[in-house]
Amino acid sequence: MSENRHFTTRRGFITGMGFGAVGLYGVWAAYGAAPLPFGNHHETLHQGHGDAAGTLGHAGADHDAGSAMTPEAFRREHAAFVDRFKRPDGSVEPVAGQAVSHDTGHHDMNAHDMGHHDVDAHDMGYHDMDAHGAGHHDMNAHGAEDGHDMSGHAMSHTAHGADADQPVDLYLLAFMWGYNPDILRLRTGVRYRLRMMADDITHGASFQLGAASRIIRLRPDSVSDQIITFTKPGTVLIYCTVYCGAGHDQMQGKIIVTASEQGGQP
Amino acid sequence: MKEDALLILLVFVVWAALALIYALVPSLGMPGYVRVWGAGAMLFLGLAGLLAVVRR
Amino acid sequence: MNAPLPSLSDRVSALPGCDKALVRVLFGASLLALALGVGFGWLTALGRAGVAVFEPQQAARLLTLHGVTVFFYWLYLAQTALLLVLAGAERNGGGLALRSLAWIGGALMLAGFAVSEIASITGTPLLYDGGPALGRDDPAAVGWFSLGYLLLGAGLAASSASAIATVITRRNGGAGGALSAVGFALFAWAGFLIVSAIAAVNAFLPSVLWALGRGAFPANQPTEWHILFHNLHYLPLMATVVVWYVLVQALTGVSSMHGARFSKIVFASYLLFVPPTSLYHMFLEPNLSETVRVVGSLLSLFVAVPTVMAFLIIVSSLEAHGRSRGASGRLGWVGALPWKNPVMAAIACAALNLGLGLTFAFVLIQEKLAPLFSDTFFVPGYFHFFAVGTVSLSFLAAMMVVLPALTGSAPWRPALLCRMPAVISLGLLIFGAAGIAAGYAGVPRRTFDISYGGGAPALWHTLMTAVGIGGTVFALGLTVLVLGVARSLLPGPKDSVVQQPVVSWGDTPLRSQVAAWTGPAGVVLVVVAMALFTIVAFDLMNALPLTVIGGGGHSH
Ligand SMILES: [Cu+2]
Numbered sequence: 114m115s116e117n118r119h120f121t122t123r124r125g126f127i128t129g130m131g132f133g134a135v136g137l138y139g140v141w142a143a144y145g146a147a148p149l150p151f152g153n154h155h156e157t158l159h160q161g162h163g164d165a166a167g168t169l170g171h172a173g174a175d176h177d178a179g180s181a182m183t184p185e186a187f188r189r190e191h192a193a194f195v196d197r198f199k200r201p202d203g204s205v206e207p208v209a210g211q212a213v214s215h216d217t218g219h220h221d222m223n224a225h226d227m228g229h230h231d232v233d234a235h236d237m238g239y240h241d242m243d244a245h246g247a248g249h250h251d252m253n254a255h256g257a258e259d260g261h262d263m264s265g266h267a268m269s270h271t272a273h274g275a276d277a278d279q280p281v282d283l284y285l286l287a288f289m290w291g292y293n294p295d296i297l298r299l300r301t302g303v304r305y306r307l308r309m310m311a312d313d314i315t316h317g318a319s320f321q322l323g324a325a326s327r328i329i330r331l332r333p334d335s336v337s338d339q340i341i342t343f344t345k346p347g348t349v350l351i352y353c354t355v356y357c358g359a360g361h362d363q364m365q366g367k368i369i370v371t372a373s374e375q376g377g378q379p
Numbered sequence: 380m381k382e383d384a385l386l387i388l389l390v391f392v393v394w395a396a397l398a399l400i401y402a403l404v405p406s407l408g409m410p411g412y413v414r415v416w417g418a419g420a421m422l423f424l425g426l427a428g429l430l431a432v433v434r435r
Numbered sequence: 436m437n438a439p440l441p442s443l444s445d446r447v448s449a450l451p452g453c454d455k456a457l458v459r460v461l462f463g464a465s466l467l468a469l470a471l472g473v474g475f476g477w478l479t480a481l482g483r484a485g486v487a488v489f490e491p492q493q494a495a496r497l498l499t500l501h502g503v504t505v506f507f508y509w510l511y512l513a514q515t516a517l518l519l520v521l522a523g524a525e526r527n528g529g530g531l532a533l534r535s536l537a538w539i540g541g542a543l544m545l546a547g548f549a550v551s552e553i554a555s556i557t558g559t560p561l562l563y564d565g566g567p568a569l570g571r572d573d574p575a576a577v578g579w580f581s582l583g584y585l586l587l588g589a590g591l592a593a594s595s596a597s598a599i600a601t602v603i604t605r606r607n608g609g610a611g612g613a614l615s616a617v618g619f620a621l622f623a624w625a626g627f628l629i630v631s632a633i634a635a636v637n638a639f640l641p642s643v644l645w646a647l648g649r650g651a652f653p654a655n656q657p658t659e660w661h662i663l664f665h666n667l668h669y670l671p672l673m674a675t676v677v678v679w680y681v682l683v684q685a686l687t688g689v690s691s692m693h694g695a696r697f698s699k700i701v702f703a704s705y706l707l708f709v710p711p712t713s714l715y716h717m718f719l720e721p722n723l724s725e726t727v728r729v730v731g732s733l734l735s736l737f738v739a740v741p742t743v744m745a746f747l748i749i750v751s752s753l754e755a756h757g758r759s760r761g762a763s764g765r766l767g768w769v770g771a772l773p774w775k776n777p778v779m780a781a782i783a784c785a786a787l788n789l790g791l792g793l794t795f796a797f798v799l800i801q802e803k804l805a806p807l808f809s810d811t812f813f814v815p816g817y818f819h820f821f822a823v824g825t826v827s828l829s830f831l832a833a834m835m836v837v838l839p840a841l842t843g844s845a846p847w848r849p850a851l852l853c854r855m856p857a858v859i860s861l862g863l864l865i866f867g868a869a870g871i872a873a874g875y876a877g878v879p880r881r882t883f884d885i886s887y888g889g890g891a892p893a894l895w896h897t898l899m900t901a902v903g904i905g906g907t908v909f910a911l912g913l914t915v916l917v918l919g920v921a922r923s924l925l926p927g928p929k930d931s932v933v934q935q936p937v938v939s940w941g942d943t944p945l946r947s948q949v950a951a952w953t954g955p956a957g958v959v960l961v962v963v964a965m966a967l968f969t970i971v972a973f974d975l976m977n978a979l980p981l982t983v984i985g986g987g988g989h990s991h
Contacts, residue, residue, distance in 0.1 A: 117947035121955060122751050124693050131744035133958045135736045137797055140966045144973040146803045314568040315657070317810055319877065321891065322979045326877025328810050330720065332657075333568070345980035350890040354810035356498075356562055356881040358569060359491045365887045370980075382696060383614050386703040387623070397710045407727055411659045415637050416710045419630040423706070426599070426626050430614075433603045 184334040187310045191284035195294055204369070206298035207281055207305075280306035280340050285351075287316035287331050290360030292351055297366070300373040301343045309337045316364070317354030323347070328354050343370045384430035387423050394420035443685045446524035447840035454530045454537075455841050458520045459924060461541055462834060462841075464548065465512035466921045469827065470914065471552075472505030477910040480866075482883050483812075484903020485896065494883040495560035502563025503555050503583075505822070506667065508548045511587060511631075513830045514674050515544065515594045518625055520837055521681060522601040525618050532600035540593030543586050551583030562881070564660045567642050567653050578646025581639040588635030595625040595632075616691065616698035620677045623702050627670055627709070634663035658720070665713040668818070669738075671826040673705040675789075676745040678833045679782055683749055685836055686779055687772070688941025692752040701748060704741040712738040718805035728802050735800035739793055743958055746786065750954035756940040758949045766953065773936040777852040781832035784856035788824025788863060790961045792817060795871055797965040804972045806983075810881075812902070813874020816867050823909060824863045828856055834920045844927035847919045849935060855916040862909025869901030875975060 120126050182190075198207045283305045286293045289312075299305065309318050311331035319328045331337060343349075353364035398417035401409050441449075450458075479497050481487040489497065523531050531537050555561075558576025561569050565584065570577040602618045602625070614622060638659040644650030653659075680698070684690050691698050714731025715738075717723045723731075757768025773779050795817035799808055808814065839846050846852070878885060878895050885895050 119948045119950040121951045122692065122755050122949065124697050126955075127693070127744055127747045127751065130747055130955050130958050131740045132737070133743065133962045134739050134793070134797055134965065136962055137965050137969060138733075138736060140969050140973075141801060144803075144970075146801060146973070314571075315566075317879070319810070319879070320981065321877050322981055323892070325807055325875055325975050325979060326811065327979070327981065327983060328806050328808070328877075330810065332720070340984040342982045343980060344982065347980065348890075349981075350887055352879060352882070352887060352891075354879040354882075356495065356569075359495075361495075362491055362882050362884040365890060367890065381613075382699065383619055383622070386619070386699055387626070390623075390626075390703060390706040393707050394710055406724070408724065409658070409727075411637055411655070411662050412710070412713075415630070415634045415662050418633045419710075422629055422633070423626060426622070429599075429603065430622075433612075 182308070182336045182338075184310060184336070187284070187308065187336050188286075190282075190308070191286050191293070191310075194282065194284040199294075200298075202296075204296035204298050205294035207283060280304040283307045285309045285318060285366075286312050287318050287353065287364075288312035289314065289316075289358055290353070290364040292318065292364070292366035295351075295366035297368045299343060299368055299370050301346055301370055302373045304340060304342050307339045307341050309339075310335065314357055315355050316357050317352070319352050319354045320368070321350035321352065330355055343368075346370045346372045381431075384427045387427040387430060391420050391423040391427055394423060441527070443524055443681065443836060444840040446527055447520060447837055448843070449528050450520070450523045450841075451530040453534065454519070454523050457531075457534075457538055457541055458516050458523070458837075459841055461512055461516035461519070461544075462838060463921070463924050464545055465509055465516055465830075466834075466917055466924070468504050468508035468512055468548065470917050470921075472501055472509050473910050473913050473917070475501035475504060477906060480903045480906030480910070484900045484906075486900075486903055489883060491883070492560065495562065495881075496555065498881060499555045499560040499562050500552070503551050506563055507551065507584065507587060508544075510667075510671050510822075510826065510830075511591060511628075512544060512548070513834075514624075514628065514671065515540070515591060517674065517678065517830065517833055517837070518598045518621060518628070519594060519601075520841070521617070521677075522598040522621050522625075525615065525621060526601050526604070529601075529604070531597055532604050533597040536593045536600075537597035540590040540595075540597065543590030543593060545590075547583045547586030547588075547590060549583075550579060550586060554579035554583055564657070564664070565639065565642065566660070567645065567656050571652070574646040574648075577642050581642035581646070584635050584639045585643060588632035588639075591635075592629045592632040595628040598625040613695075614699075616695040616702070617677070617681055619695075619699040620680065620702040623706055624670075624673055624677055627666070627673065627706060631663065631666045631670060634659075634666050638663045658717070661717060662713065666709070668821070669705070669709055669712075671830075672742055672821070673702070675785065675826050675829040676705075676742060677702070678829045679749055679785075680745070682778060682782055682829075682832055682836060683753060684941075686776065686937050687753060687756070688937075688939040689752050689756045690941065691748050692755055692945060693748055698745075698748060701741055701744045704744070708737055708741055715800045715802070715805075718802045718809065732800060732802035736797075738796070738800065742789070742793075746789070747954045747958065750786075750957070751951035753940075754951040754953050755945055755949045756943055758951075759946040760940055760943045769953070771938065773938050775849075775853060775936045777846070777849050777855070778832045778835050778935070780853050781828045781835070781856045784860045785825045785828040785832070786957075788820045788828070788860060790957060790964075791864075791867065792820035792825060793961055794964040794968060795820070795867075798968045798972055801969060801972075804969070804976065807972060807976050808874050810879065811874040812870045812878040812880050812899075814880055816870025816872075816874050816902075819863055819870070819909075820867050823913065824860055827913070828859065831916055831920050835923070838920060838923035842923060842926055844923045844925065846935060847922035847927075852916060852919045855912045855919070858912035859909045859916065862905050862907070862912060865905030866902055866909060867905070869898045869905060873898040873902065875972070 194207070195205055198205045200206055281303060283297065283299075285297075285307060287309065309329065309331055311333045314333055316331050317328060318331055319326050329337060329339070347370055349368040349370060351366040351368060353361055357364065394416045398413050398420055401407055401412040402417070475497055478487065479494075479501050482489050482494055482497065519531060519537060523529075526532070554576060558580060559570045559573040561567075561577065561580055565577065565580045567577045570580075599622060602614065602622045638656060641650055641653035641659075642656060645653055680691075711734045714727060715735040717731065718728060753772075754768050757771055760771075762768035762771050772783075795813070798804060799813070799817070835846060835852070838844075873895065876892060876894055876898065878899060885891050885899065
């Protein structure tokens, strides 16, 4: 019966058309976002690679061994960070330049240590491992090519020299119902390593960036890392995008971004 | 009934394979997939068997 | 092929009285759930538009009630009722097999309905996913809420078992005893419903045990939930396609020109594609590995394959028959369809809304775009095209055929009902366009007061006002349609005189080399739209004044 059929009414044609949406892969590829399996070939565009898994303590991720920042470590670092950089008006402004110059030449010089002058040797050792672990993880996730803009590159290959490419560490704790710190003062052009965690239940920490937002979901006691750089000055609303109870609507913070003097690393 | 049973058997094969992958690679971190797709695979195996034996 | 059966209406009216009573109860309960759910949803939309102001706790309760009532009880009760009535009709006069199991299943589902509603009204609002973290201090609320879903799951499994038994013990079996295409589809659908029940147990039994003090706190519930959730929104699409298949036959006499076996392969492929495509719900989970995220995104490209194929089977068969009868011009065959029949209007609108829903679903499955949209109003913005515009309209269309046959009542005001699918689709278009734009702009999904003390963009309010207007329009249309359909549940004026218009194209021999371009053209249009909105999203993301490496994205 099918010899007389027009090709549009043949089963093979219908089957082929059924897979039409797979053609969207071409658009993904054009934006460097084609998900080739086993990920050795990621382009680094502005979008992230979703590798926060590697910095978590969860056994769920497949390449995070040894790189976990425990919730306890996060809380300790977070408290030190807020302590160190709190301004009289209550906002928190990490001053990367100071910390970096203070530590210049130190083997373990990285922004991680800046809030942290009173740590004991044990703690220091812990953080060394932490930094390495995170670096290795990032390498795995991104593939090692074109690592110029990558945290993994920065962390594991250049952390031993005094290098202006070091990201500055930020800590943001989400809780019912707010953020700590709730006002961050940051600079354009500076690479920050934003470490985030939810304290009690799941929250979001979404950044309203004008035309759109960047959404992140924070599970309790799971540390998420992102390397972020603001390219324009302005005020960014931080708001919770995961319903978290009666005060959810009021949960907000802000980042005040000002232009760096030289528009680059401090 | 034969084609019906074969199609449902195919469903069993795919589901069982997926459940197996998630069971054998625990680092994928989805134990729930093993339980649900695994139980579903068993269900479809049973249903395929049912189709194969029912005579009218 | 099987011997020709009497019409669907005739087979439904020939069901034994006790089976008719059961499915009438289930249809009635499902319509009650839909009416309640639309009411809760409408209030939610007013709250989101800022027209109505609710206490935070009450707002969350409304959202919980809306989700629980429509997403679980409307969709599952309607599916069960349709599955049973179509299975019974497939058996042609024999009625349901394992009838007592079907009744037990119905009773369990109704018990679940009551428990879930009461738990949602009285307990700490947990939203429809029943996340135990929100109810850590209120274990009773978590326990009762979860118990509702377990009862629903148990009922689904029992009813589906009856449907399976009914289909495979069908009388008048065709050559070689093979199932008909519809019979096979019902069989696969019923199996899938049982899997849903398994997924419900997997996700909610630990919560019940914890509430009883017999288990640890179910910290993994959000992950287990997404497995159920994936079933939950895949299943109704399969059901929709089965319903279209049945209804097109009832409306036009046309069954697939591609043979029963091909249809069976497509229905089976729903089941094949379910598990591999389920990962995209996890994209925002911080503890999902990169490999799983990437593979999940790739596999999600296949999520629509069975739906598109089933759509093409139906549309090409219709077009080929319509053209063989002499319909000319690009869309002449479309004009010749029985448009005065509200069932036709409903499934046509359902097909258009499916295209819109698919367009945006495919923007969301790109894992790198997930951080732009997940947990924003983009998600409700697009899924109402599926949930309301595609699935609910199709189920209501099926009820417009089945209920009059069950009760013998004439359809209520068909001329009025005929307009409702267009009204609903118009409302959805406003709701969806504004909601999706709000999602692109970052409006959070479950926040009622989005002012943030003046920190939010002014555009957010404008868009959410439009969401409220669109929501009001489709809620009104839906209410009229539900009332009209529900009217046929009651005994009323007999349908002996006014037969709803149908056409009979099925007997027309197919002309050789008759082409069917409409379906493929529609698919191409949808893929182009997907590409367009994906490009818009990438450009928008790349233009943001923030560069990010790391972090995930997820839809829930
Ligand atoms: Cu929150």
